[in-house]
Amino acid sequence: MKQIKLRELFSTFMRIGRFTFGGGYAMIPLIEKELVEQKGLLTEEEFIDIIAVVQGIPGVIAVNSSLFIGYKLRGILGALTSVLAISLPSILIILSIAQLLLNLQGNQWVEALFKGVRSAVVVLIFWAGYKMSKKAIVNYSSLIYTLGVVLGILVFKLHPIVLIGFAGIIGMITSITKTKEYNDDTD
Amino acid sequence: MILIELFLTFFKIGLFTFGGGYAMIPLIQEEMVAHGWLTIDQFVDIVAVSQMTPGAVAINNATFVGYKVAGFFGTAMSTFGLIAPSLIIITIVAKLLDKFSNHPLVEGAWQGIRPAVVGLIMVAVISIGKEVIIGIDGIIIGIIALVLLAKVKLHPIGVIVISGILGVLFTYI
Numbered sequence: 485m486k487q488i489k490l491r492e493l494f495s496t497f498m499r500i501g502r503f504t505f506g507g508g509y510a511m512i513p514l515i516e517k518e519l520v521e522q523k524g525l526l527t528e529e530e531f532i533d534i535i536a537v538v539q540g541i542p543g544v545i546a547v548n549s550s551l552f553i554g555y556k557l558r559g560i561l562g563a564l565t566s567v568l569a570i571s572l573p574s575i576l577i578i579l580s581i582a583q584l585l586l587n588l589q590g591n592q593w594v595e596a597l598f599k600g601v602r603s604a605v606v607v608l609i610f611w612a613g614y615k616m617s618k619k620a621i622v623n624y625s626s627l628i629y630t631l632g633v634v635l636g637i638l639v640f641k642l643h644p645i646v647l648i649g650f651a652g653i654i655g656m657i658t659s660i661t662k663t664k665e666y667n668d669d670t671d
Numbered sequence: 672m673i674l675i676e677l678f679l680t681f682f683k684i685g686l687f688t689f690g691g692g693y694a695m696i697p698l699i700q701e702e703m704v705a706h707g708w709l710t711i712d713q714f715v716d717i718v719a720v721s722q723m724t725p726g727a728v729a730i731n732n733a734t735f736v737g738y739k740v741a742g743f744f745g746t747a748m749s750t751f752g753l754i755a756p757s758l759i760i761i762t763i764v765a766k767l768l769d770k771f772s773n774h775p776l777v778e779g780a781w782q783g784i785r786p787a788v789v790g791l792i793m794v795a796v797i798s799i800g801k802e803v804i805i806g807i808d809g810i811i812i813g814i815i816a817l818v819l820l821a822k823v824k825l826h827p828i829g830v831i832v833i834s835g836i837l838g839v840l841f842t843y844i
Contacts, residue, residue, distance in 0.1 A: 645683070
């Protein structure tokens, strides 16, 4: 398989980073178009495997995908090049408007504008959670995890990380007991 | 030291974010407010700005918070902190990852984590909503935003722009 130059890897991921609004998941089809269809650097199967893996480990989807693909194509230098390229557009944009945002605080018009915007953001977050719930809450036992977390935070004031850890461990234990039951049945 | 604290905080966020995108919002919110780096209003504004500019919410947030707290070097430290856990996981265990992510135990852990993240997001909606949706105006704009998003299927950027305009109209009319 032909090898991609680091410079080309950089410009490819920079382009992807510049044109993706809405973050990680929105980048996936763009990465596919650039690297699988146009450049033929990855096969469709490799790409699907990569996407499955980057969603299965912690971290930001955009960061994980660029790191993993860069690493696969050009090793550690490739990983660093790709992640820098994909993050650079957002870093530059935010840096250039950060001061403006801080200066505008207290401006009445801007406050009125953001008052409306903030209501919308709460709705956007709710909608993201709702869409996620359709895939994540598949039966009563998964609903128990969701309710457990809500109670854990609101009533017992536990830290989100503690609850995620708990959920992961209980999920593992449940899967072991289920496999065991299955094995016992088939014995 | 503040730079190290920025690095460690975003390292923690990167390490414990499962599912990407909005899944990390509860964690970022918790950390930013606990450190006093952002008010809830500022945090929500950054989420809005992130929707309207290219790039991931988490990177935009890390960049902004780093800049606000410690200028350019703050940005470098917080962004690198966010990326570092993924960098470590991917380069060290890249060869094992294919097997790792298909392992029944990992799949089991995900069956617990996915619905738990939904719970985190819903708590974030409640706690953020209580702070930033102000008065009847705020509730009406929220309902309009939900209809635009869920029924009209408008792009999030459009929903944000229209809500901003409504915010100005409601305040000045």
